Amino acid sequence: MIILAIDTSAVASAALIRCHEPLVPEAAGAAVLASFATEDTRSHAEVLAPGIRALLAEQELAGADIARIVVGVGPGPFTGLRSGIATARALAFAWDVPLDGVMSLDALAWDVVESGAPADGFTVAIDARRRELYWAQYAADGTLVDGPHVTAPQQLPSLPAYGAGAGLYRWQLEDAGASVDEAFAQAQPAAASLGLVAAARLGAGAPLLDTTPLYLRDSDAQVPGPRKRAL
Template sequence: MLLTFDTATPLVTVALHDGDEVVRELVSELPMRHGEQLAPLVDTALREQGLVRQDLTAIGVGVGPGPFTGLRVGLVTARTLAYALEIPVYGVCTLDVLAVEAADSGAVAGPFAVATDARRKEVYLATYDADGVRLDGPVVDRPAELAAGLAAGLPVVGEGAVLYPEAFPDAVGPTRPSAGWLARVIAEERAELRDPEPLYLRRPDAVAPGTPKKVS
């Protein structure tokens, strides 16, 4: 049984995949409470399927890009569970999951981009072919700057397109990643499987202070 979850956006999403299909998927009700909600959602999904953690055979986790705090919760949980249960853990770029869902669901019929909210009035963006295979990115910048580099009329998937319609007027498809689609991506090897390390595109807000200046 494959357990997957993503904490790269304000909401936590958790899913179970039995090797053939997704058998359970849950999404948190409250945003920005990753640490409080991830473990209970995992336990609920397992309990509802009559499973325990020892029934898990692998773990998949979204590696972002996304805010530092949310990503850390998901990745630490994934690594800890995998270590304790002695099972493999796979990381997948969160934008790749949205891309595969958009391609397979018919939301796009040709090349497209995925844009997610990076806060600070910026977005994370990557481009994909019609099958959801990444061509370039991800990068982070202001929406107008990134939109200027896209072909006119290129469809854009993800919450970034919804938040900034003036930059991305051709918004389509899913807005936030689904752990169910993350499970499908891993089971079918539809995207690069990475080490469970955070995909940060910029430094966190909190940084260690530098060496104090000498007082003359």
Template sequence: MLVLAFDTATAAVTVALYEWTPGEGVRCRGAVEEARTRKHTELLVPAVAGVLADAGAVPGDLSALVVGTGPGPYTGLRVGLATARAMGDALRVPVHGVCSLDVIAWASGRDAPFAVATDARRKEVYWARYASAAVRTAGPAVGPPADVRAGVPDGLPVIGEGAALYPEVLGGTGDGFAPLLPSAAALAELAIVRLSGRKGPDLTAPEPLYLRRPDAKEPGPRKKVTPA
């Protein structure tokens, strides 16, 4: 099984190609991380092509696609999800979605309660709470950082970029925030775990978790101007 994974729910573009062979396990065939960029449209497709080429694979070799569904900004999510759907239709392979906060949680490997928070701008975070790396208990949601801690003990660890941005509210220091962003490597591993019949976060339809309306709005009717 050859799985292509990518996520565009944050400022980064991340792509990974993983292979699973029964009896032999999972191995990474290639990965690329384009961090701290909002050029999702310009970078995603070349990154996918580069990962496949470096692995000596072609799109027709793929068994499945998996894409991060956010929550995240409208434009970034649209790029990743539209690309995944188009490739899935063209190649006639299944396309699965995973909440991007679940990907960060999975990569953490934690086995005790914690929360994940990413940057939602406007002095807010996208967040979810977890019983362990594989079990989400609340969210995803968007709101001020204080919402992450509402109704839970003050000592709850919070990881992710949002925690690093608001340590005065969410606590923690240094490496305690890691991983900061979703990784396509973790996304691919998570998908293979579920597709091979083992337990883990749910795979979903490739539908976006926007949680907010887009900032852009259709223009209203023109105002009438009365003659002077």
């Protein structure tokens, strides 16, 4: 079985995951066939579809070969998340395959656990702009403990913090009692890890999310009010 994973919560990324059937927990039978991720946090719509097309061509696959699509549902900015989720929904409809969501921060937490997570747990954080972070707290095995949230950096727990958001606000986090892992100071959620998270959960019989985006903020766009009278 081949899963197409997509995430645009921070950067645009996609990956093809091969899973042996039946699926098993811990993604033991899953492997990343191919993946791409940009460094730009503002060009999701321009690069995502061509990137997916290139991945399929590289592996000599077509839409008919994809058994399931999983997409990161955030948290993240409106424009970025819309690009990824809209693309995933369109492809799932066109290819007539199941579509599921995974919280994007879970992908970053997967990477932390794979590298050896602290015994007392940790947080992962990405930039939410406006001097805030999107973050969540996890146990050492990657189980979600709290979140996701969008807050000022000083409001994160006093735990080791991972991710590009932690690297961006290192001094504020350290002043508040947290520590920043240097190896993950520029890390963003990636579709390859998102796909492995999905494979592990499907293998364990755990439910995935729907594709409702986790914006965590109200939209800046407002419905215009009535025109003011000139007289």
